Amino acid sequence: MSSFAALQLASPIITALTDLGYATPTPIQAQAIPTILAGKDVLAGAQTGTGKTAAFALPLLTRLLEGQPAQSKHPHALILAPTRELADQVATSIQGYAAHTKLQTLAVYGGVSQRPQTDALTQGVDILVATPGRLLDLINQQALELSAVRWLILDEADRMLDLGFKDELVRLLKRLPKQRQTLFFSATFPKSVKDLAYSMLNQPEEIAVAAANATLDSIEQVLYNMDTSKKRSALAWLIGSGNWQQVLVFVRSKKQADDLASELIKDGIKCDSLHGDKSQGARARALDDFKNGKIRALIATDVAARGIDIIELPWVVNYELPFNAEDYVHRIGRTGRAGNSGKAISFVARNEENLLADIEALIKRPLPTQWLVGFEPNFDAPADSASHGRNQRKQRQKAKAKAKSQATYGIKKSRS
Template sequence: MSFTSLGLSPAITEAVLANGYTTPTPVQSQSIPAILNGKDVMAAAQTGTGKTAGFTLPLLELLSKGQRARSNQVRALVLTPTRELAAQVADSVATYGKNLPLSSAVVFGGVKINPQMMKLRKGVDVLVATPGRLMDLYNQNAIKFNQLEILVLDEADRMLDMGFIRDIRKILALLPKQRQNLMFSATFSEDIRQLAKSIVKQPVEISVTPRNTTAKTVKQWICPVDKKQKSALLCQLIRDNNWHQVLVFTRTKHGANRLTRFLAAENIKAAAIHGNKSQGARTKALADFKNGDVQVLVATDIAARGLDIDQLPQVVNFDLPNVAEDYVHRIGRTGRAGAKGHAVSLVSADEFKQLSEIENLIKQLLPRKLVDGFEPVHDVPESRLSLKPKKPKKPKKPKKPKIEHKDGQRSGENARGHKFSATKKQGRNSRRRPSTGRSR
């Protein structure tokens, strides 16, 4: 299968081929035809599956056949949870649309708003934005949505995790009802599906990666080590294995800063990205890492979400994540597009709980390698894989009150969330009990 066979024009396929891509990924081969046919799409795809091109290419194809954007208008809106992801999606739009007479822009917080307002004044065909800055621009009358044709929510799960649900609902209320909607998410939880009900209509559902699985091209292992020895062990691993490009994850911002200083003292070029860094500093750190000026990029989970680094060979979990699913997201940044990758976790005894949850999530025990000189004083116990999935506990049925309700509880069946007809209501009026009004 080729990109041409999916229905894309030569102007777009030439740009794709110029970037070295010849064969569509599974998510692209499913999403591109559906989007070109005007369908709403819900796609479950992890970072590194080619999902960005999966919506960018057909979006550009559709826009190239319509009227250009008028003053302050936007024809396609792509919402992303982070500044880094917004910048990367905007790069993809510019790269794949270079042979088309379309305009694009990217807007996010942390930088001056006036240049962004000036850019929008002429109107743009594709706008990539973070929710907060988009609302700022709308409130200053810098943007209008009368011409909007397509809405894309990228990494919808992370947007909910980061508390953007209110902004998203405000934005949805401003958009024309007649539009095409595309939702991309690592997984589709119940919360995401609830949000989807207010966005997509009869969507084509696409799932290319089973939930909580890791790529077979990624070699994973753990190094048991005492917590105080982690920094020194990381330095030794970098030197012994001659790692030139390493993405290292820490659990906290302060931990990222501490590790970066330690590496610098060991003459290893390192930079940190996290929420406390300015946008300029984060952009520079990522650029330096990509071009090889920085050997080690130390990141927190939220700051690294959506990072798109081609051919990243090595990921290190300096700290294990508190949420097991984040382990899958972390190591998904290596071993992409069939390339081999390595993911090593430095695990201390106090992280056994997190390790056990990760191994049960991915349904495999990770191989262990002890490094000479770094054997831990405190051993990391072996995990036990659960053979049977845990059954969710059934909620206890609320006891019926005998005489009166507890303070504030609503009376009758309404206290348990049931609706009842006017006939029932009328019949109960004669024996209605007093209520103090607190909802459950």
């Protein structure tokens, strides 16, 4: 498809896209928009950074404008997102696309006061973007009802299951009208995600712009073998010697995020941490400082980093490999977005080789491995102690069991 105008979007939406500098639809947009406009349910596999928000938002706005839904202060469209950051990002994007319309979009999520959200709902909203927990709270308090919803969109459904939202999703589905159009977007498709999708969708059109669990071709991926004890100094050296001005660094725990940020600050590198124990205000400030260039490095856990959308983010570093291989795909998808190139670097210690094997099996290709000069592994030193190795295996098994139980039984969400 050569232009957005050829996709038969409403004219106010075309005007907004022109204002935003959007010229040509991405592959997911070109495939999904006509299908959604035709009223079909959609099951879409799309990596982060491929333009999937616009893929569902643009036809949704067009259908809202052209369908002229009955007047109601209750939302006509509901978009579910796994994290506060992603909900906020999606709502902001939709507000931009709807700039030349009177359609109202609102994001509701936990970690902040409910009062402004309930006040906005009282005024009326057309599109509601929500995290499942806060949405159920508002429903239970009778501040919101879903009887007018005609469109349901699940964004990053795989992460919603990872966070243990299955029970909440099942409860929400019971409150939604059966006559609706459902759009289901996910970057990865383990069995739990497929089962959820087909329980919600009605003869969906399947759309995929990349192989399931594939990583974006625009991202250069490199592994550096090194001892755990050398990782912090290696990261500081890379940032300093490469004059990196914007790097997103992933760790596995909230404590590691804070500890690493503190160490990098001692090295003279402006940085901050981002994780679930921080208040929403602190998380928003850290993210704004990162986007605006006030800090060079943002040290984040997997959950907190969901929703980070920086079009030209050049660097992602896996300081520690994730216990769940699917998280690797999501992590590196923060770079190489919207057709831009990016680089993902992973530090791999010997006790992480099993995690690496899981990642390579998931993405169905080996990753190029190098040594970073000056930070090579010490082959004369003994391998990590047996007890440490056992602890790593136990943590890995625990993470896998947790992910499985969350998907199967809907254990309450974590706050990593």
